[in-house]
Amino acid sequence: MTHVLPVAAPEKRRIPSVERLLAHPDGQSLAESFGRSALTDAIRGDLARIRSGETSAGDEAAILARCGEALAAEREPSLRPVFNLTGTVLHTNLGRALLPRSAAEAVTAVMTQATNLEFDLATGQRGERDDHIERLICRITGAEAAIVVNNNAAAVLLVLNALAMRKEVVVSRGELVEIGGSFRVPDVMVRAGCKLREVGTTNRTHLRDFAEAMGPATGLAMKVHPSNYAISGFTAQPDPDALHALCRERGVPLAEDLGSGSLIDLAAYGLPPEPTVSAALSRADVVTFSGDKLLGAVQCGIVAGRKDLLARIRKSPLKRALRVDKMTYAALEAVLRLYLHPERLREELPTLRLLTRERADIAAQAERLAPEVAERLRGHAGVAVTETMSQIGSGALPVETLPSAALVLTPEAEGRSRSTGGRCRRLAERLRGAPVPIIGRIKDDTVLLDLRTLEDERGFLDSLAAL
CATH class of the missing domain: 1.10.8 (Helicase, Ruva Protein; domain 3)
Structure with a gap:
């Protein structure tokens, strides 16, 4: 053994x-x-x-x-810059609006030293942080007063809680929307301590529906702009001015949630029209909107409107819980100041600059980049140029698109076992692994890189070269 x-x-x-x-x-x-x-x-x-x-x-x-x-x-930082070549300009998952240089510099200035965030330099007494931006918002929009919280969902929650807690809020059934992250208007009302009073139907709501629903228990009437969907065909909504007049007659405040919240007439820049904050304030008492969408600033929610209603909102205990920090105020103030010089706004505000790029300019960029991209991707993918359509994103103008141009990457075969779809996913994965990740979209067995938002061409090519 x-x-x-x-x-x-x-x-x-x-x-x-x-x-x-x-x-x-x-x-x-x-x-x-x-x-x-x-x-x-x-x-x-x-x-x-x-x-x-x-x-x-x-x-x-x-x-x-x-x-x-x-x-x-x-x-390595977890939060990193990427090239957004998805074709969605205001991409929620990729950070939405890009800040102008002046805003970035303003943030840097207040990050590294003490500031007068809540200190009145004239009196030497405690100040109000919203003072840094309230006058600017009122000047640009025509509002009597304004406050800032950490996002538009918070703005809606705050308005509901401050103006209609334990009361009914009358809303058209066709405007009970759900936005990203399963954020639903009815759920927000519950959390705000309000009772939803639906009126009308999904596709048709009339002024009489609001009139019949209003009574002693009504705290607020609300309109929600359908920024992330569209209902067409046999539809009806009350005339906004008539609804506002009805609310004044009944002594019920009217709030409107604009969502994206444009401060300018986009049609003047050749873009699809979107309701402006100024227009909304002419037909509502309180308006809520985002700071990092069409406005082109930092993430925040803005409440603007009647001074007496804003005073009530400002006293809500939720206001402190939802307030923003000094960096948000610095960035927002810098962006708002750009709106005071409309002649240079397209040049200085990245969101407007990217949205208004002409297809011819983007196509010329694509033709210029295609040979160099093909050289860097030799053995990985073929490269061609195509026309495509971009979208604004973040719930703004959901059915409208913008003419653009893109690089079409067709992955080369890597073995019999890998399907065309698998090769596309692998190529997209490689692009995401670049020093500065490149994010495109897969379409028709290709990887599409929409160039509407590409301004740093050299950085893009250098990142490709490092693959």
């Missing part, structure tokens, strides 16, 4: 100690770069994987190299 004596695995016998690796020249260099504690944790983790058989040991330099790569990866 043959007896086999147990022998310790040679792999495990070669595992160095933590102290030996820390004393290694490469270990000392890594400790200098990342800190001794962080390196120690990384070494222990790698040694544990070696002992479990998940990783082969290698020599000391190999272990430390793996630790260095892990520590470097941890240093």
